[in-house]
Amino acid sequence: MAAPLSDGERRKQISVRGIAGLGDVAEVRKSFNRHLHFTLVKDRNVATPRDYYFALAHTVRDHLVGRWIRTQQHYYERDPKLGLDLEELEEIEEDAGLGNGGLGRLAACFLDSMATLGLAAYGYGIRYEFGIFNQKIVDGWQVEEADDWLRYGNPWEKARPEYMLPVHFYGRVDHTPEGVKWIDTQVVLAMPYDTPVPGYKNNTVNTMRLWSAKAPNDFNLQEFNVGDYIEAVLDRNLAENISRVLYPNDNFFEGKELRLKQEYFVVAATLQDIIRRFKSSKFGCRDPVRTCFETFPDKVAIQLNDTHPALSIPELMRILVDVEKVDWDKAWEITKRTCAYTNHTVLPEALERWPVSMFEKLLPRHLEIIYALNQMHLDRVAALYPGDIDRLRRMSVIEEGDCKRINMAHLCVIGSHAVNGVARIHSDIVKNSVFKDFYELEPEKFQNKTNGITPRRWLLLCNPGLADVIAEKIGEGFITDLSQLKKLLEFINNETFIRDVAKVKQENKLKFAAYLEEQYKVKINPSSMFDVQVKRIHEYKRQLLNCLHAITLYNRIRSDPSKSFVPRTIMIGGKAAPGYHMAKMIIKLITSIGEVINNDPYVGDRLKVIFLENYRVSLAEKVIPAADLSQQISTAGTEASGTGNMKFMVNGALTIGTMDGANVEMAEEAGEENLFIFGMRVEDVEALDRQGYNAQEYYERLPELRQAIDQISSGFFSPRDPGCFRDVVNMLMYHDRFKVFADYEAYIKCQGRVDQLFMDPREWTKKVIRNIACSGKFSSDRTITEYAQEIWGVEPSATKIPPPNLPRD
Numbered sequence: 001m002a003a004p005l006s007d008g009e010r011r012k013q014i015s016v017r018g019i020a021g022l023g024d025v026a027e028v029r030k031s032f033n034r035h036l037h038f039t040l041v042k043d044r045n046v047a048t049p050r051d052y053y054f055a056l057a058h059t060v061r062d063h064l065v066g067r068w069i070r071t072q073q074h075y076y077e078r079d080p081k082l083g084l085d086l087e088e089l090e091e092i093e094e095d096a097g098l099g100n101g102g103l104g105r106l107a108a109c110f111l112d113s114m115a116t117l118g119l120a121a122y123g124y125g126i127r128y129e130f131g132i133f134n135q136k137i138v139d140g141w142q143v144e145e146a147d148d149w150l151r152y153g154n155p156w157e158k159a160r161p162e163y164m165l166p167v168h169f170y171g172r173v174d175h176t177p178e179g180v181k182w183i184d185t186q187v188v189l190a191m192p193y194d195t196p197v198p199g200y201k202n203n204t205v206n207t208m209r210l211w212s213a214k215a216p217n218d219f220n221l222q223e224f225n226v227g228d229y230i231e232a233v234l235d236r237n238l239a240e241n242i243s244r245v246l247y248p249n250d251n252f253f254e255g256k257e258l259r260l261k262q263e264y265f266v267v268a269a270t271l272q273d274i275i276r277r278f279k280s281s282k283f284g285c286r287d288p289v290r291t292c293f294e295t296f297p298d299k300v301a302i303q304l305n306d307t308h309p310a311l312s313i314p315e316l317m318r319i320l321v322d323v324e325k326v327d328w329d330k331a332w333e334i335t336k337r338t339c340a341y342t343n344h345t346v347l348p349e350a351l352e353r354w355p356v357s358m359f360e361k362l363l364p365r366h367l368e369i370i371y372a373l374n375q376m377h378l379d380r381v382a383a384l385y386p387g388d389i390d391r392l393r394r395m396s397v398i399e400e401g402d403c404k405r406i407n408m409a410h411l412c413v414i415g416s417h418a419v420n421g422v423a424r425i426h427s428d429i430v431k432n433s434v435f436k437d438f439y440e441l442e443p444e445k446f447q448n449k450t451n452g453i454t455p456r457r458w459l460l461l462c463n464p465g466l467a468d469v470i471a472e473k474i475g476e477g478f479i480t481d482l483s484q485l486k487k488l489l490e491f492i493n494n495e496t497f498i499r500d501v502a503k504v505k506q507e508n509k510l511k512f513a514a515y516l517e518e519q520y521k522v523k524i525n526p527s528s529m530f531d532v533q534v535k536r537i538h539e540y541k542r543q544l545l546n547c548l549h550a551i552t553l554y555n556r557i558r559s560d561p562s563k564s565f566v567p568r569t570i571m572i573g574g575k576a577a578p579g580y581h582m583a584k585m586i587i588k589l590i591t592s593i594g595e596v597i598n599n600d601p602y603v604g605d606r607l608k609v610i611f612l613e614n615y616r617v618s619l620a621e622k623v624i625p626a627a628d629l630s631q632q633i634s635t636a637g638t639e640a641s642g643t644g645n646m647k648f649m650v651n652g653a654l655t656i657g658t659m660d661g662a663n664v665e666m667a668e669e670a671g672e673e674n675l676f677i678f679g680m681r682v683e684d685v686e687a688l689d690r691q692g693y694n695a696q697e698y699y700e701r702l703p704e705l706r707q708a709i710d711q712i713s714s715g716f717f718s719p720r721d722p723g724c725f726r727d728v729v730n731m732l733m734y735h736d737r738f739k740v741f742a743d744y745e746a747y748i749k750c751q752g753r754v755d756q757l758f759m760d761p762r763e764w765t766k767k768v769i770r771n772i773a774c775s776g777k778f779s780s781d782r783t784i785t786e787y788a789q790e791i792w793g794v795e796p797s798a799t800k801i802p803p804p805n806l807p808r809d
Helices: 007-021 025-039 049-076 086-092 102-116 226-234 236-243 257-280 312-323 328-338 356-362 364-384 389-395 408-414 424-434 436-441 455-461 464-474 482-491 495-520 543-559 581-598 617-626 644-650 663-670 682-691 695-701 703-714 726-734 740-758 761-773 780-792
Strands: 122-126 134-138 141-145 165-169 172-176 179-183 186-198 205-214 302-305 339-342 353-355 405-407 419-421 446-448 529-534 568-573 607-612 629-632 654-657
Touching: 007 464, 007 495, 025 049, 049 086, 049 186, 049 205, 102 122, 102 186, 102 205, 102 302, 102 455, 102 780, 122 257, 141 581, 165 257, 172 364, 179 312, 179 364, 186 236, 186 257, 205 236, 205 257, 226 236, 236 257, 257 312, 257 356, 302 312, 302 780, 312 328, 312 339, 312 364, 312 408, 328 339, 328 364, 339 408, 353 356, 356 364, 356 405, 364 389, 364 408, 389 436, 405 408, 408 436, 419 424, 424 436, 424 446, 424 663, 455 464, 455 617, 455 644, 464 482, 464 495, 482 761, 482 780, 495 617, 495 761, 529 617, 529 740, 543 568, 543 581, 543 607, 543 703, 543 740, 568 617, 581 607, 581 726, 617 644, 629 644, 644 654, 644 663, 644 761, 654 663, 654 740, 654 761, 695 703, 695 726, 695 740, 703 726, 703 740, 740 761
Parallel strands: 122 205, 302 339, 339 419, 419 446, 529 568, 529 629, 568 607, 629 654
Antiparallel strands: 134 141, 165 186, 172 179, 186 205, 353 405
């Protein structure tokens, strides 16, 4: 019998099969050699791995280009022995870290699903020169480094200077008899870079278009005089700074002018692009110049991914009314029918509320439009609820006060025909709490669209061993129809299948243990439970609860070292926003706890606490397939959905979690008894708020909690700086909005149940199989099908576009 293939060999086979499937093997080789020849610089004859990576990427891109062009035409007109280690080349590719956490990654999954479902869709964003910072841990503290991801170029993108567009800022508004004019503006150019987004085996290649800011050639040279020429050219940086760097806040609003500029920049460039395409397309209006916008909402749907592109609403109004001369009421109807808004958070500190004074200076015409829209909105509310002044205040887009602000979420709700949350519990909170007044006004607007993840990246690509084991049992249909995983239920008691699933997990754990040892010189016990919490560091995600469990386990081992314990490796990873003091202290606490526990000879390899440095997509692809336990422990009512929870589920980890976000639906799908659910529900949290949360009460009542807090407080984990964690302890004891202590006891008990089950590998694996079998709902294909049918008014298509070498229909 042939030896089983390693993951690397499997992936190589998939990749090679894929490349070979793109065309003739000899042609692939020829194309690769040609690219390699042009990749090598004149004075260098020896190719480096990076040269091979670029040559291979360009070869694959060449093959995508024909399909890419064919896809766009379709929409708008109606084993080669390369002798290379493909896995090694994959490692050379930089992560495009162009978002903060779940939001940007969700968009990437959505693009994959839209292409796979044959939808004519574009993803728009900013081509940040520097993405989310690289995280280094120095002496236990997070240190940020710039993410120079474009240093060696990006082989997947194609600059499209022919579609460069002007974006205007500042200036003043002139009301003339011919209409409103926004004049004396400063212009920045938006240069598009296109990246192909291939669907799965359907020859569809959609486009992700990212905008880069460029100064016009006459920038600051209008008042040109000889002495200022150099200065004026250097000042081009001011314009180009717009796309320089991603703001690294997750779930936190920072009202900086540059950030508002970024938001308008992407919106203004994108809307011009959409309108240009609408006007030139076959399905525009019959008149030769296509000035008729009647059909615009039938042909274009704009989904606002949180409030960051909220300016699409006043910008579309500005273009329709001021530029295209559409009647105001007609323009408002078109705008509302075109736009739809997805809300991604209920945390008040995350909601965007821009100062009116900033708008007045930067976007004076948009401010006028927002005031006019708000007046129309409030007139309607006043007519329906006469005399209810407080309701008018609550529902206004403009918040009065010392600093007048524009509430961007309110703008999104009034300017959209559909508003959705991203998990059922979150959508209920949106309707009953955050936008309660708006829901009472227009209940038909509000929907739920539970998030999903793409099984191509998050199962097939990152866990080929598991994908193989599944395909052997049920075929490959699950790759594009994840609900087919339900067929695995009939194999829950199949001994061979149980063994195969456990074996894949063990191989993934060994591989990840080897990676940790090689990269971080950390040695871990691969037969221990891999207990993983990876996500942005935030108080609401409660990494501190995880820390308290680690300390409690440590104290139990220390108090009875001869007792048998289930060995655990607790891994916590994630970035803290650079200005978020408490999140940075939490990282320091995790590393300090690890320092003590990992070097205590009494503990040995029964318990380790590892901080996973620089958590990012490429690291997620390694750690998630290796995890046994997934920690999803936010305070009920705070995590809108989560998507990491879904990735762990489909990759065969069991979940310990609260009834929050999509955990609720995961428990519903797999059965609550097949997850480790603990702690307060939303109703309990609300009841505790009414009663008043008193942390001291739990501290006094629970000896193990008290011991852990006293150790943190006394400097047990920071002997060189005993007061190091005073802010953390003070927060937990006196102003913890997320009620860590209230769930401590239930969490520790639940972790005991986790230990019990882990000691019975067969029963553990049966639960794993049930979870995988019930994870089908959480495919982004299902999510996107719902958006398409229920919000955008389009149907997914199973049609396979003919490849470029065959004639079109």
